Amino acid sequence: MTSIAKPQIPLLPLERNQLGLTIRDYAGSMSTLCAGCGHDSVTAAIQEALWGLSIPPYQVAKLSGIGCSSKTPQYFDSEAVGFNSVHGRMAAVASGAAAANRDLVVVGVSGDGDSLSIGLGNLAHAIRRNVRMLYVIANNGVYGLTKGQFSASADIGSRSRKGEPNLMPPVDPMLLGLSLGATFLARGFSGDKAQLVPILRAGLSHGGFALVDVISPCVQFNDHEGSTKSFRYVREHELQDIDADIIPVRGQIHSEQTPGSVTEVELHDGSRVLFRAVPEGYDPRDRVRVGSYLVESARRGEIATGLLYLDETTPDMHQLSATTQDRLWDLPFERLCPGSTELARFQARLR
Amino acid sequence: MAEVQLPEAPSRARVNEFAIKLANVNGTGSASTNNLLMQTIFRMGVPVSGKNLFPSNIQGLPTWYEVRVSQSGHTARTASFDLMVAMNGQTYQQDIGEVASGGYLVYDDSWPLDSEMRRPDITFLGAPLAQLCAQRFGTVKERILMKNVATAGLVAALLALPVDELSKQLVAAYSRRPQLLEDNQAALQLGYQYALENFPCPLPFHVEQMGAPDGRILIDGNTAVALGAVYAGATVGAWYPITPATSVMENFIRLCAQYRRHPGPDGREVNDYLILQAEDELAALGIVVGASWAGARAFTSTSGPGLSLMQELLGLAYYTEVPAVLVDVQRAGPSTGMPTRVQQADLLSAAFASHGDTRHILLFPSDPRECFLHTVKAFDLAERFQTPVLVMSDLDIGMNDWEVPELTWDDSYRPDRGRLLSPEELERLERFWRYGDPDPEWTTPRAVPGETPRAGHLVRGSGHDLRAVYTERPDEYQEVVDRLLRKHRAAAQHLPPPVVEMHEGAPFGVITMGSCDLAVREALEQLPGPAPSYLRVTGYPFPAAVAEFVAAHPHCYVVEQNRDGQLRSLLLIETGFGGERLRPVLSYGGLPITASFIRDRILEQESPK
Numbered sequence A: 001m002t003s004i005a006k007p008q009i010p011l012l013p014l015e016r017n018q019l020g021l022t023i024r025d026y027a028g029s030m031s032t033l034c035a036g037c038g039h040d041s042v043t044a045a046i047q048e049a050l051w052g053l054s055i056p057p058y059q060v061a062k063l064s065g066i067g068c069s070s071k072t073p074q075y076f077d078s079e080a081v082g083f084n085s086v087h088g089r090m091a092a093v094a095s096g097a098a099a100a101n102r103d104l105v106v107v108g109v110s111g112d113g114d115s116l117s118i119g120l121g122n123l124a125h126a127i128r129r130n131v132r133m134l135y136v137i138a139n140n141g142v143y144g145l146t147k148g149q150f151s152a153s154a155d156i157g158s159r160s161r162k163g164e165p166n167l168m169p170p171v172d173p174m175l176l177g178l179s180l181g182a183t184f185l186a187r188g189f190s191g192d193k194a195q196l197v198p199i200l201r202a203g204l205s206h207g208g209f210a211l212v213d214v215i216s217p218c219v220q221f222n223d224h225e226g227s228t229k230s231f232r233y234v235r236e237h238e239l240q241d242i243d244a245d246i247i248p249v250r251g252q253i254h255s256e257q258t259p260g261s262v263t264e265v266e267l268h269d270g271s272r273v274l275f276r277a278v279p280e281g282y283d284p285r286d287r288v289r290v291g292s293y294l295v296e297s298a299r300r301g302e303i304a305t306g307l308l309y310l311d312e313t314t315p316d317m318h319q320l321s322a323t324t325q326d327r328l329w330d331l332p333f334e335r336l337c338p339g340s341t342e343l344a345r346f347q348a349r350l351r
Numbered sequence B: 001m002a003e004v005q006l007p008e009a010p011s012r013a014r015v016n017e018f019a020i021k022l023a024n025v026n027g028t029g030s031a032s033t034n035n036l037l038m039q040t041i042f043r044m045g046v047p048v049s050g051k052n053l054f055p056s057n058i059q060g061l062p063t064w065y066e067v068r069v070s071q072s073g074h075t076a077r078t079a080s081f082d083l084m085v086a087m088n089g090q091t092y093q094q095d096i097g098e099v100a101s102g103g104y105l106v107y108d109d110s111w112p113l114d115s116e117m118r119r120p121d122i123t124f125l126g127a128p129l130a131q132l133c134a135q136r137f138g139t140v141k142e143r144i145l146m147k148n149v150a151t152a153g154l155v156a157a158l159l160a161l162p163v164d165e166l167s168k169q170l171v172a173a174y175s176r177r178p179q180l181l182e183d184n185q186a187a188l189q190l191g192y193q194y195a196l197e198n199f200p201c202p203l204p205f206h207v208e209q210m211g212a213p214d215g216r217i218l219i220d221g222n223t224a225v226a227l228g229a230v231y232a233g234a235t236v237g238a239w240y241p242i243t244p245a246t247s248v249m250e251n252f253i254r255l256c257a258q259y260r261r262h263p264g265p266d267g268r269e270v271n272d273y274l275i276l277q278a279e280d281e282l283a284a285l286g287i288v289v290g291a292s293w294a295g296a297r298a299f300t301s302t303s304g305p306g307l308s309l310m311q312e313l314l315g316l317a318y319y320t321e322v323p324a325v326l327v328d329v330q331r332a333g334p335s336t337g338m339p340t341r342v343q344q345a346d347l348l349s350a351a352f353a354s355h356g357d358t359r360h361i362l363l364f365p366s367d368p369r370e371c372f373l374h375t376v377k378a379f380d381l382a383e384r385f386q387t388p389v390l391v392m393s394d395l396d397i398g399m400n401d402w403e404v405p406e407l408t409w410d411d412s413y414r415p416d417r418g419r420l421l422s423p424e425e426l427e428r429l430e431r432f433w434r435y436g437d438p439d440p441e442w443t444t445p446r447a448v449p450g451e452t453p454r455a456g457h458l459v460r461g462s463g464h465d466l467r468a469v470y471t472e473r474p475d476e477y478q479e480v481v482d483r484l485l486r487k488h489r490a491a492a493q494h495l496p497p498p499v500v501e502m503h504e505g506a507p508f509g510v511i512t513m514g515s516c517d518l519a520v521r522e523a524l525e526q527l528p529g530p531a532p533s534y535l536r537v538t539g540y541p542f543p544a545a546v547a548e549f550v551a552a553h554p555h556c557y558v559v560e561q562n563r564d565g566q567l568r569s570l571l572l573i574e575t576g577f578g579g580e581r582l583r584p585v586l587s588y589g590g591l592p593i594t595a596s597f598i599r600d601r602i603l604e605q606e607s608p609k
Helices: A038-052 A069-075 A090-100 A112-117 A120-129 A173-180 A193-205 A231-237 A287-299 A339-348 B030-043 B089-097 B129-136 B140-159 B163-174 B178-198 B221-232 B246-259 B281-293 B304-309 B311-320 B347-351 B368-385 B395-399 B423-428 B474-494 B514-526 B544-551 B566-575 B595-606
Strands: A060-064 A081-084 A105-111 A133-139 A184-189 A209-215 A238-247 A262-266 A272-277 A303-310 B017-025 B048-053 B062-070 B081-086 B099-108 B123-127 B216-220 B236-239 B261-263 B269-271 B274-277 B298-302 B324-330 B361-363 B388-394 B401-405 B457-460 B499-501 B509-513 B533-537 B556-560 B582-586
Touching (some): A038 A133, A060 A069, A060 A090, A069 A081, A069 A133, A090 A105, A090 A120, A090 B236, A090 B274, A090 B298, A112 A173, A120 A133, A133 A193, A173 A184, A173 A303, A193 A209, A193 A303, A231 A238, A287 A303, A339 B221, B017 B030, B017 B140, B030 B140, B030 B163, B030 B216, B030 B401, B081 B140, B089 B099, B099 B140, B129 B140, B129 B178, B140 B163, B140 B178, B163 B178, B216 B221, B216 B395, B221 B298, B236 B246, B236 B281, B281 B311, B281 B324, B304 B311, B311 B324, B311 B388, B347 B388, B361 B368, B368 B395, B368 B401, B368 B474, B388 B395, B388 B514, B395 B514, B509 B544, B509 B566, B514 B533, B556 B595, B566 B582, B582 B595
Parallel strands (some): A060 A105, A105 A133, A133 A209, A184 A209, B236 B274, B324 B388, B556 B582
Antiparallel strands (some): A238 A272, A262 A272, B048 B062, B499 B533
16 A cells, blocks of 8 residues: 555564454555555555454455546455456446445445546445445546546636646535435545544444545645645645544544544444534534535535534445345355246246 | 128138237227237137337337237248238328238228228228227226227137137236226127127138147246346346336346245345346446356346447456346347337447457347246356356347247256355465466356455456456466457357258258247248258357358358348358358348248349349
């Protein structure tokens, strides 16, 4: 997950999780992204979140589409089986994987072009289906691999490196998700791992589709003066309004919360999420108020980060479909095939 | 009231060997009449086929139903009709024109028929069905619906069908709705009695019982595909509605609800399947690819426009070597084309679907029975060769009822999962290279996500080496794509074998595929001189027998239902034979191909004037 070769022997003894694994056991290959790319920090945060939750590395299914961000599944959890699919279709492919095996920990990594332009339809409907998965958008407002075209999340007035302004309104995945009935919406900043890791852990523990929008500046094509997705812009305009941390039932792993205006929400797996709502009374379960809050902060040019919306009551894809608790992919054939006697009976009405 | 004109041409006395056509307006309930007649003839043990020619519309446009009765088993479509039941004023002109000389036309003489439309060589039978129904039934809706049933009664009398059998079917259909049953029975008798009293019943051509239809069933291809998917153990289906493929997944939904639902631990019903109606065809195939990658048997069904949208994902599945089953119920293209008309025009775009060097495995079922068998086979091939398999059905097979031998099932069947390795097998492996260590048929070990730390890898649609790692090196890239070509060739011998009928001294061969089969066989019987040889290709890649067949004849006719001779092109590509050796016989107007068309095209070329 880094751009430089990692030393084989750790200098300090590394902390172990409940499986006795260190963060290195969740590592992937060396990143081939540009030095300083925000996406590498996203990768590191995903790695830390998986480690922190003591998820067996091989139980993860990593998926992505096409683009810089979609290269990142190679850079974490090399024990997992992954699928770098085609542009814009990861949400659909992930839906299928989740359908076939409901025990998988499905992690999808995508970008703003992959998710909000070419793949907008597939993302929207994966949200509607409430597929249980963590879906990360590493959002930099720009097409990196083709060298700097605006993406659908570029803000109005944001300037490309050549100086042209973007004139079209951005697609905000959080507002989009809210309107589609998303059940988990969070936004982080690749430069703020302390906030991002807990968000990702909460997303991994969520019982449905967890959409995490991570502002992840592109050091090559969108980190200049005039860009609204640059490190500097985000640092200056980020609103850390809603902190979240996850406290798995097995015990507290990480919590730097200062008690105050705290809302506690229990996730499907029994773990709890705490929100520190800076605007008095911010309730991430109040869809109407979350919506107006997001619109207002966007109008002020501010980026609201944190766990923005949560609904743990809506059934996920498998619940909606009343699927068996067993994994579909390896159900015994005897349970699936009605057999010759039944075939004869079926055809009685066709005679 | 009846108006019977004496025929000027002699009528043809043919028992169990004729065709009728019913012209109607869609959305008026005429389908029930069609089924009633078709079922009755089928149950009399006489070979029969029904072709529903319907518009891409819900209500108000012309629709026809053609029934061919043939004791000699020729149930391909024919364009010559002995009896026309013309119940749609909009299409009188056209319908009258399609009656064979010496034939009959039934019309509703509640309104007078324009005398200019009369033909001296056919018999016009007028029956005031609308008036009779208006007297008997109260509401407008009832009158319209019941007129259809009265028509069935009338035709039953003309064709000597046992009215009790029709009546029995009405009881079966409406047993839970006594008032409706009573109305239907009354309407049936209304038409039946009217015909007996006023028409020369039965007509010279009519139906006589041939015994029970032992071992035969009446089924459409889309139902058969769905049944095949259930029996093959498919657990994930993803689709986007499209004519004429929609009823594939609708039937799969129905069959799964019937066979795959059982009480869960808390007593509530749970499903051993998951079917997703996707937002588009891209997502439908994306879901199938994802589910197959994760180990499930998954499939989608679509037609031409959907196949176009699925191209990129077909390329992904091909290159990443993920199984996928796709049923393409072909309709007339290009673009939206004619959604309710048939063609076999997706052949080339299916064989080479997606950009880059791709080739897929195709199966060509010729009737609903083969739809069932080929669908099961498709899942085995997809898993064994870790690649997409496309079942190339069409609208004629998919949406019409065909009479076929009863389906059978071998209970010892178990899915062929190919080289899908268990965690134990993976543990025993010295190394796991997803695209390395091919078997003699060029397939490589496969592992699903979530099972063991031994299998970590990332498959990708981008250039990759034997370990699935990204590469741009020519040798590493070529090693993988060369193996894919060998693997595709190796699949040929696992496809359903082609149907080859060689005749000593055959002047030429005839090659066809899919739903052309019956019409071609009938045409061959009508050709004078020594019998030509016959080849029906059943899938792609072609086994050696296909090239051998072409080589064994001075020339071959390639009969297919598209404009460009797509099967011929595929034969040219794969066998090297082309030009005069392979002569196209092409029917592509959208209606199922007929024997007379094939016969005439071949005769034109065999005896040039």
